[in-house]
Amino acid sequence: MSSELWKEALRYFPGGVNSPVRAAVKPYPFYVSQGKGAYIYTEDGNSLIDYVLGYGPLILGHANEYVKEKVIEQIEKGWLFGIPSRVEIELARKISLHMPSIEKIRFVNSGTEATMNAIRLARGYTKRDKILKFNGNYHGAHDYALVDAGSAASEFGVPNSEGIPQEVLKTVIVCEYNDLQCVEKKLKNEDVAAVIVEPVMGNMGVIPPEKDFLKGLREITSTYNTLLIFDEVITGFRLSMGGGQEYFGVSADLTTLGKIIGGGFPIGAFGGKREIMDMLTPSGKVFNAGTFNANPISMTAGLATLEVMERENVIEKTTYVAEKVTEELERIKYPHVINRVKNMFQIFFGVEKVSNATEARRAKKEVYLKFQVNLMKNGVYFPPSQFESVFTSLAHYDDNVISDTVLAIKKSSELS
Ligand SMILES: Cc1ncc(COP(=O)(O)O)c(C=O)c1O
Ligand SMILES: NCC(=O)CCC(=O)O
Missing domain, CATH: 3.40.640.10 (Type I PLP-dependent aspartate aminotransferase-like (Major domain))
Structure with missing residues (x-):
């Protein structure tokens, strides 16, 4: 169980982790047991569509x-x-x-x-x-x-x-x-x-x-x-x-x-x-x-x-996935802005424009985190921090992965 592993991790590692962003997952980090394609599997028996992808390297997905x-x-x-x-x-x-x-x-x-x-x-x-x-x-x-x-x-x-x-x-x-x-x-x-x-x-x-x-x-x-x-x-x-x-x-x-x-x-x-x-x-x-x-x-x-x-024309395929996912994000009622370039993007809530770090820091982080936690409950893993990018991979270029993501976004959008 992740909760037990986390308790032990806190004994050995400063803040429980070996790189700080990993401790941003709420309420505590889940532990991963395996990854394949677009999916990661947790020690608690859950599967998640992974849009973090090792913070960027896995452009082909897990275990290609x-x-x-x-x-x-x-x-x-x-x-x-x-x-x-x-x-x-x-x-x-x-x-x-x-x-x-x-x-x-x-x-x-x-x-x-x-x-x-x-x-x-x-x-x-x-x-x-x-x-x-x-x-x-x-x-x-x-x-x-x-x-x-x-x-x-x-x-x-x-x-x-x-x-x-x-x-x-x-x-x-x-x-x-x-x-x-x-x-x-x-x-x-x-x-x-x-x-x-x-x-x-x-x-x-x-x-x-x-x-x-x-x-x-x-x-x-x-x-x-x-x-x-x-x-x-x-x-x-x-x-x-x-x-x-x-x-x-x-x-x-x-x-x-x-x-x-x-x-x-x-x-x-x-x-x-x-x-x-x-x-x-x-x-x-x-x-x-x-x-x-x-x-x-x-x-x-x-x-x-x-x-x-x-x-395999990976850049265009991963960009297609990012387009589909951001199209659904656009429908979220809570005021937001989405910045996307090709196959990397992020959503910022409660602001109209983000063109530098000062503007990014004004975004409502707490709303982003609520959305991120909702998404996890619905089987999708976005970065646990506002200040990271969402990434797509070749393994996400799949109708089921895209439609499951779209559905998860719909179910996660109650943010007020
Ligand atoms: C633009 C940029 N430069 C440098 C680094 C540092 O790379 P590493 O984490 O492999 O040391 C990162 C890591 O995230 C990055 O995004
Ligand atoms: N954007 C920052 C990183 O990708 C590095 C991951 C980490 O710090 O663990």
Whole structure:
């Protein structure tokens, strides 16, 4: 039973969990025993249609057969060598084919590591210390990212974590998302190594960039010789095979990836222009290393996932599911706004517009949570936090999954 496991978990783990957002499930987290396709199964004998999908990586759904076979084949051959293996080249080739701005890449183990290293590299390359980020963007859980951070940092009321040295904080400048004037002013007045941005915000709910925001960032950063880092940990291989850059037609100097490119196994990557990437050890003097970097299991699962995506038009199918689900959400009587870009979306109650983190924080979280709990009772799992994105997968591209979701939304919409 989940209730018993939770009681024991509270003894071992701070707050009962190993990543904070998991504790946001009310009244206490359910424990998952299995996942298959669009469904997860709980220790309490319930099944739920899963719209969280491991917070984004599982774009094919749970336990995809092709990915599973490939991973098992690799396990038969061994799972860690600390020596290069063929599959890392195959995955790199595929990524750079779809994302031409990535001429060279380094594989790490999480999105956190990806942004931490991309920022260090930008500093090394430009010989400048400062970076600029946006309020509510989440770039992982390292010191330079936990300033006005979204996701669980906002959900749990600590957008600015304790434990980060003042010296570090002085190097991080924050602007509001979609505010180009702020960026222009800061870059004019300070020496900024890099601007890091989520091409679509997926960590304050979903917030799209306004028209010309990303193009504007490209122009301003070029003017001031500041690097533009697209954090595509969520959007890479989700908005399009070429990520947010292809979707919006804007090219970044450095790109961070994670989630989907590991097919559900731990992954991160950062890549970009050859001359910048070559500053990385061992060809250059900006250090990065890792026991598990480019481990063959994550490489294999990622490659298999991208192969299925190429074959099966996954982005359009997952977008179709998101359209159907949001059409039903639109019918909810309680005043709300829905932000959707392709196959990622979120609903905000009691507000008319959400175009930045400040506006997202004004939404009625308590109404969202009531809706989320209602949905769980009716067999559908949405993120337990207003500040996460709803995701769809290939496994959701199924009439029964869609109609069961629509029915669950109808039954869950009494919110006043
Ligand atoms: C845009 C973005 N960047 C970075 C990260 C950090 O990735 P990870 O959780 O793998 O460290 C996340 C994670 O959720 C993310 O959404
Ligand atoms: N949007 C934030 C994440 O996806 C990370 C998941 C976690 O923090 O457990």
